[in-house]
Amino acid sequence: GQQVMQIPQYQHVQEGEDFTTYCNSSTTLSNIQWYKQRPGGHPVFLIQLVKSGEVKKQKRLTFQFGEAKKNSSLHITATQTTDVGTYFCAGLTGGFKTIFGAGTRLFVKA
């Protein structure tokens, strides 16, 4: 079946270092969404990418959607302790189903 793979599963960084998580789909996606879940919390929507090659920025976060609309990445510049949490990508398939990746859990050491 259709899958959305996300790597790495977890990442430990020193505060101030950069962080990237990658999302890959087995099929072309209509859009991709990114969510953040703080420890003990629930997933919260961050951003949606729709166009091939689209790049969006939110302060220190940069989101990219691949040219083939099958992969995406989230890059955080100069991580802070407030960035701690799990980041999920979620791809919308042609069948109008949203498939979540397994998430990347980010640990930031002060």
Add this chain to the structure above:
Amino acid sequence: IAGITQAPTSQILAAGRRMTLRCTQDMRHNAMYWYRQDLGLGLRLIHYSNTAGTTGKGEVPDGYSVSRANTDDFPLTLASAVPSQTSVYFCASSEEVTDTQYFGPGTRLTVL
């Protein structure tokens, strides 16, 4: 404040018991979803509803049932709970199936 609520917050349940997790949204969203979250497995879709009166099976539907009698409510029922159903359950809603999903605070369920 508009949003999505879930009840109970947490529950410990004996195996074999029946349990209904409640989910209510006041955003008049058409689509609603139930996910379970287990460590290392991310969010797995149990059941969904594209609009009131319709439901569909997700990735892991066995042992669970849902109903969507109206727009606001989407209860999830475990007919006879088993320990493997120990998990955190999230309800979510979106205006349409293609839109951003808004998640409830979750229900932590332990089946002994």
